[in-house]
Amino acid sequence: MTAIAFAPHSTQARRRRIAGVVYRDLAAMRRSPIRVFEILFWPVIELVVWGYVTLFLQANKVPFIVSMLLGAVLLWQVLHRASNEVSIGFLEDVWSRNLINLHVTPVTPGEYVTGLILFSLIKIAGGLAVMVTLAYVLYGFGLFSVGIGLIPFMAVLLVLGWALALVAISAVLRFGEGAQVIAWSLVFVLQPIAGVFYPVSVLPEPLQWLADAVPASHVFEGMRAVLGGAPVPWDTLALAAGLDVGYVAVALWLYTATLRHARSKGRLSRFGE
């Protein structure tokens, strides 16, 4: 017999089940050239557009602009993709009417989400490698000039992106496929107040308060500070990390509550019917 399984609660079984989620998404990517193309497409477009904006501004002698805008573009992509890739992994299951198959496996919600997150990391790493190389080749901007702060900056954004994805997934579970648009656009709701391309201080005061509650705003402010020669602002990064923990806790709670609600209303079986 070859159907021998690891004990359901063993670490090996958990790893194997998470691997199943990642395997599925990797296979789907491999089989759909569009999704590989995606890794390149948006980063390249954004870099080219913003790259020329910076060149234009530079010609007009506006200081620091090059690195700040390009750094913002690159870090924004990290947040954007972290959110979208995880949502897409879930939507694949909705689109292919595979949600029931998935929910009758022993995979736990935590394992499923972990699998989606690992897959998003693989894709983001790929996209980032392309962008960093391009930014350097085209504009001579080395992202690593941000220095050691880059690691916590990215980590805060990744975690925020995953939390947003969980909110988007919950919305689709709760309101049906029509809510997909939330999966694509939720992250952009944060863009104006996250101070991606401009300092938070230009916002009206009430929005500044809101911005303080968004982990990403501390990252983008911090990045500008570092590129301007200041040391890495560890204290605000710690604050952002703390906010992240709160966001993830709320998002996980929302996801499990929505799943409970979906089971009680019989929604899981209604997708794609």
Add this chain to the structure above:
Amino acid sequence: MAILEAQSLTKRFGPVQAVDGVSLTVGQGEITGLLGPNGAGKSTTLHMLLGLVTPDSGGVTMFGLDLQKHRTEVLSRVNFSASYLGLPGVLHVREVLNSFARLYGLRDPRARVAEVAELLEIGPLLKRRTSDLSSGQHTRVQLGKALLNDPELLILDEPTAALDPDAGERIRNLLVSVARETGTALLITSHNMREVERMCDTIHFLAAGRIVASGSAAELAAHFGVVDLEEVFLKVAREGVPA
């Protein structure tokens, strides 16, 4: 020994009482049918047994474990297939099976996929996209998925509904032979009388969310004073639930 025990399951969706006090047991290796007209509550019952739908009241015990408290253990030992399920369309059949073998925590996914492919004679399909399969092939692959963890209980919701009579017959024969060979218990819904008549040891007749009669095909026919299951079906569907 009963591997599945459902006690007075009820489920209401808004104004609809989809399931109204269904209790049933399935023994090891037993083939049980849930027969009933459209909307009788067959799918909802199965979905409660699988934890896809939470019952309003009542409980499910499988392998002596409470489903709500031991989801992961229970679901490792059960599987499900239905005519209305899809599979990730861009993936090759082999990739779909490989991924589900992992989702079931199998030690050697590849070996198991090869074995299941041989059992269901889907070897030639392994390199095809699932979206390119005919409905007969799709059903086979779904069943392949459902056998990956060598389930002790295989729950099937109208497994042959999408198939022509010939393909349906093949799937039925396959299911019965697999069940007899591996000792897997089957719980199968259908509104095809011949299907349940031929396959099932025990049949529960479901109407308006209630089990109105249980027994072998012959017992059911005798109970309703008619010659076969088809007449039972028509009688219950047209005249409503007998008192």
